Amino acid sequence: MGNFAKSDTNPLEYVKIIPDSKSHIFIKDDGICIEECENKPCTYYCPTRVFYWEDDSIKILYKRCIECGACPFGCPYDNIAWENPRGGYGVVY
């Protein structure tokens, strides 16, 4: 495993996001995160740290999402559903 030292910088300071009122990212089955997923890689491979682990489940800060498209593919259990945000919402580069 790599070096987990986390930096203090918050790149979201330079990102414009128009958040929708509802999430476009979902965990399909919380049970898989608890019982099968040991490393919870979504908590580190996401470039803006949308995912974090708390109270026995993955929490999703969808308003941080910059739509890189990695999360549904990076999850080793195919347990993340990601949809395009509705038209006009989400990141604006």
Place this chain on the structure above:
Amino acid sequence: MGNDRYDVVVVGAGPAGSSAALLMANNNLSVAMLERGPYPGSKNMSGGTIASMPFQEILPEYWNIDGIPLERKIVSDELWMLDNDSAVKMGFSGKKFGYAPYNKFSILRYKFDKWYADQAVAAGAKLFNNCLAIDLVYHKTGLLSKKVDGVVLEGGDIIHADLVVLAEGSSAALTQKIGLRQRLNPADMTLYVKEVLELPSGKIEERFSLEGDEGAVIGMVGYPTSPAIGKGGIWTNKDSLSIVVGAYLNQIVNKGLNPLQLMERFKSHPMIKKLIEGAKPIKYLAHTIPKGGFKKIPTLVDDGVIVVGDAAEMISGRRGIDLAMITGKFAAEAAAQACALDDYSRETLSSYVKRIKGSFFYENMRKGKNVEEYFNTYQDSDFLITKAMNDLAFKYFKQDLENNKIRLRKMIEELKNMQPLQKTGKDLLYGLQNWEVW
């Protein structure tokens, strides 16, 4: 907009979609182009250069067109093999690339894509921003057969069209939904993060040895993404620098890497730090690139539908934008033929597939297949070769007190201690094929 009918609806207004829309509109087809963001380019990130020759196939002498947001003409292209505090540098700087027809230009996608889509609009295409297509609609053509006949927008409106061009980019939701593209594995894609750093143009020219609107691109391997196989890079815009770093997604996941942390680490390398000193971050971007290559190319056409650009996995090495443009052009040619025949069946549209199979990049992708397999088998090859080159160069350039014969023997000895020479040679060979492109 509900229940409108067009000859063609293009899903996505990036380089592939705008190329297709522009050329189709030039051919007098009625075209609707859908962009899910507030404007084209608002969701896009890329390696940041457009190649002159392919772009000229669509817009001859594009550099003379009013208002085109080109950043700098690239006259210097380098590859650095980075170790912790050193680099072996290779590259080419050529004033030849500073004159028309040029070689490539740096661009910023949030400016360029918007401008490019406007060219399609000027040609007669209709652009709908903030417009997300969520499904396709079909039209029965026989007892058991059907053809795509348009798209469904969120909210339920339908735009009908004889032909749908899927130019939806890397994530390709619709292409997957209708079963043309199989699900990708994390080994089939790379994940990149990028920052745009503001720096006065004078400083850029000084630091990169440039004059006026000349630009430089530096690709980097080794340190930026170690221990994963990936690349870093830095290139010059008018008054900003773009810096990227990224690697194969499966390796990021399996090796516990955080992309933002890779970026921070990359920026703190002594040789990078110097280049970006005092530059102010103004953008942070992230995107995946489909790297499934030859074996993951989706089904490219079906009745009433064509897939182009990243959605079609048209990536060969570091070439993506120009391939997107060319596939957009091929799609426009196939559409013109289909319109003339008034037949949008898979058979007619397969002229698009023929054009792709005859292209230079298809051959490159076919060959590139082995390179991808190699790097998935030998995930340490990038590290080994970078290390070896830096150690060798260090010894080579060091002024010591030994005679040349002993020096050479020691250098070879050291190489052999690392791994068999044959394997090092192979790593280098595959490495060069992989780095050739960005």
